[in-house]
Amino acid sequence: MRPLRRTGLAAALLTVTAVLAACSTGTDASTQATTTAPAAPGNAITIGIDLPLSGQSAAPAETMRKGFELTAEEINAAGGVNGTPIALDIQDDAGDPTTGVALVDRFVQNGAVAIAGTYNSPVVLAQSDAVARAEIPQLAFAISSAITKKNNPWVFQTGPTDLGQIDGIVARLQSQGLTKPALLTDTTAFGAGAKPVLEQGLAAAGLTPVLSDTFAVDATDLSAVLLKAKQSGADHVIAWTVGPPYATLAKGAEQVGLGLPIVGTASAADPAVARLAGPAATNIFFQDAVNREKPQVKAVVEKWSAEFGGTVPSDALSAHDILTVIVDGIRAVGPDRAKLRDHLETYRNPDLLSGRIGSVWEYSPTNHVGLVGGNLVWKQYDNGTVRLADGS
Numbered sequence: 332m333r334p335l336r337r338t339g340l341a342a343a344l345l346t347v348t349a350v351l352a353a354c355s356t357g358t359d360a361s362t363q364a365t366t367t368a369p370a371a372p373g374n375a376i377t378i379g380i381d382l383p384l385s386g387q388s389a390a391p392a393e394t395m396r397k398g399f400e401l402t403a404e405e406i407n408a409a410g411g412v413n414g415t416p417i418a419l420d421i422q423d424d425a426g427d428p429t430t431g432v433a434l435v436d437r438f439v440q441n442g443a444v445a446i447a448g449t450y451n452s453p454v455v456l457a458q459s460d461a462v463a464r465a466e467i468p469q470l471a472f473a474i475s476s477a478i479t480k481k482n483n484p485w486v487f488q489t490g491p492t493d494l495g496q497i498d499g500i501v502a503r504l505q506s507q508g509l510t511k512p513a514l515l516t517d518t519t520a521f522g523a524g525a526k527p528v529l530e531q532g533l534a535a536a537g538l539t540p541v542l543s544d545t546f547a548v549d550a551t552d553l554s555a556v557l558l559k560a561k562q563s564g565a566d567h568v569i570a571w572t573v574g575p576p577y578a579t580l581a582k583g584a585e586q587v588g589l590g591l592p593i594v595g596t597a598s599a600a601d602p603a604v605a606r607l608a609g610p611a612a613t614n615i616f617f618q619d620a621v622n623r624e625k626p627q628v629k630a631v632v633e634k635w636s637a638e639f640g641g642t643v644p645s646d647a648l649s650a651h652d653i654l655t656v657i658v659d660g661i662r663a664v665g666p667d668r669a670k671l672r673d674h675l676e677t678y679r680n681p682d683l684l685s686g687r688i689g690s691v692w693e694y695s696p697t698n699h700v701g702l703v704g705g706n707l708v709w710k711q712y713d714n715g716t717v718r719l720a721d722g723s
Contacts, residue, residue, distance in 0.1 A: 378419055471487070561589050631648060
């Protein structure tokens with residue numbers, strides 16, 4: 332894997348910070364991060380990037396960091412935004428709400444026009460009041476519908492939310508005639524927060540879990556909980572977690588001879604799943620944000636391959652879209668936070684990377700979720716290889 336190039340204008344203007352130490356002490360984040368010298372006022376438009384670069388979501392966050400950086404390089408190489416380059420102030424919230432709140436203040440003090448991030452819903456929820464006070468637009472890629480329910484006029488979600496994904500899951504279960512879910516959620520805030528939403532969404536569709544259990548994301552063997560699922564009379568498993576634990580679930584399913592489809596979140600698309608599980612990664616179904624047959628996706632995949640080699644993860648493509656949405660807004664109304672927020676409520680783009688072919692990323696005054704349910708692509712693992720799921 333080659334290091335990211337830093338050439339020409341992009342090299343001079345991309346502001347990338349060192350990773351914060353994981354913490355939950357509430358110390359001001361601006362005193363914990365070290366940065367390269369930011370561009371002088373007027374020389375660049377600063378965009379704050381909030382990522383959990385350490386902690387349990389570090390792997391997808393690192394992928395998104397690369398995606399943000401690569402996209403910023405492309406934007407600056409093409410002349411920036413109306414002739415002005417952009418600079419990214421990339422910070423690590425470590426998945427900690429207190430650190431995330433402090434970062435909002437940091438971004439505002441550094442003159443950021445908008446905030447992209449973060450990944451973890453509890454952090455976005457904790458940041459909400461600070462974002463509203465600062466009157467700075469935030470594009471969050473956390474999926475909790477609790478964020479939507481806060482109706483913060485300054486917060487926009489990329490989507491689909493957990494409810495949007497659940498709508499897609501229910502639709503697929505019904506199309507496959509599956510009626511007896513075994514529900515497994517991880518013990519992190521991500522899983523714990525999703526569990527009641529999942530149960531509510533399933534109940535609304537007349538689906539009552541025959542088993543509802545939890546598992547630790549750092550467990551090395553999940554065969555015991557999967558054996559319980561097998562013995563529960565379930566005809567499928569819904570597993571709610573992030574990234575690599577799906578590999579542990581895959582190996583556990585093989586060990587106990589589960590023989591049931593495992594339906595996961597969009598983060599099951601993480602390439603680490605196939606890398607860690609190998610051929611055991613079979614019969615895991617998930618909704619992916621990206622249809623790689625889109626011409627615009629193929630173009631970005633080619634650039635990613637030239638930089639890093641290998642397959643571009645969906646998280647990196649999502650980062651491309653998020654930065655594109657922000658930059659499109661700045662091109663339209665300039666680097667004014669209030670005008671940018673107002674513009675986002677009119678934003679509509681059918682040409683972004685995320686979403687199935689024909690989907691549209693769209694905001695309005697009453698909808699701050701860019702991609703609503705039904706805009707994802709169903710995929711599955713087959714002996715360690717990802718392919719489109721039957722009927723998708």
